[in-house]
Amino acid sequence: MTKEMITDLFFDLDHTLWDFERNSALTFEEILEIHNVRVDLADFLEVYVPINLHYWKLYRDEQITKEVLRYERLNKTFEELKITVSNSTIIQLSEDYIRVLPRYNHLFNNANEILSYLQPKYKLHIITNGFEEVQNDKLKNSGIAHYFDHIINSESVGVKKPNPLIFEHAMDKASSTPLQSVMIGDNLEADILGARNVGMHTIHFNVHDGTPNEFGITINDLLEIKQYL
Known part of the structure; x- marks a missing residue:
């Protein structure tokens, strides 16, 4: 990357x-x-x-x-x-x-700090499989909605991660290409392998303390993103 x-x-x-x-x-x-x-x-x-x-x-x-x-x-x-x-x-x-x-609106440690750091440098977006009727409320109530340009929800797209169509739809919305794009998520199958299958870069947030994997960058704290972006 x-x-x-x-x-x-x-x-x-x-x-x-x-x-x-x-x-x-x-x-x-x-x-x-x-x-x-x-x-x-x-x-x-x-x-x-x-x-x-x-x-x-x-x-x-x-x-x-x-x-x-x-x-x-x-x-x-x-x-x-x-x-x-x-x-x-x-x-x-x-x-x-x-x-x-x-x-309830608890975020992971350093979520706001890393988003504040990244927003001036990149366009930020959300890709979620969560239910459409609650995801926007989560973003609003936790105070982070303003960081994101596009919220791509599987229910509105019609397919869920790791289906390649949702990643392609997200990049189309953002007017970006796989080489310009990074997917950051916790789920190895849905987020990381799904994004890599369409050529995107990935950062795996190992929040579940899973076994190390060979699929690109892995972090254990959101602030570690600063080392790569």
């Missing part, structure tokens, strides 16, 4: 800038209490988090709908925990989760 050639940076949102796990935990703490679901939050999250990741992969791979994802990730969690929760409560929890989640 030649720094002088780069004009456009494309960020993932959840797990990259916006601290999804922290904000999600706070949301569940609120809504489980509202609906009087008696479960220890730590026990709930221990089961829910991997189930949610599994269903998101199915959704990303076009194997399930958004509605199935929202319902089944909760339904399977309660089944695993052997807690009886009515269908109507699960539906209400799934709706409340989407409504409440964007109210």
Whole structure:
């Protein structure tokens, strides 16, 4: 990656800038209490988090709908925990989760600092698989919406990362080319391999402490981006 050639940076949102796990935990703490679901939050999250990741992969791979994802990730969690929760409560929890989640606005350490550093030098954009109705609220409520020129959402494009069409659509919107573009994200499959398959440069934010990979630059703190851009 030649720094002088780069004009456009494309960020993932959840797990990259916006601290999804922290904000999600706070949301569940609120809504489980509202609906009087008696479960220890730590026990709930221990089961829910991997189930949610599994269903998101199915959704990303076009194997399930958004509605199935929202319902089944909760339904399977309660089944695993052997807690009886009515269908109507699960539906209400799934709706409340989407409504409440964007109210929490914790970002990863140094997110604002790195965006402030990068914005004068490059055009910044978002490419997200998250639900369209909440992603804009996340950006606005966390105070980072003003950094970005284009917000590319999989629901509006019609395909999800790692489908090459969403990256090509994003570059078309930004009037950039693969050699001018860098994708920065946490998910090795969706963000890094997806972007590399269309010729983009990549920076992998190893927020999950995964095993080292050979796919270009890896960072463990957002400020490390300064070493490359």
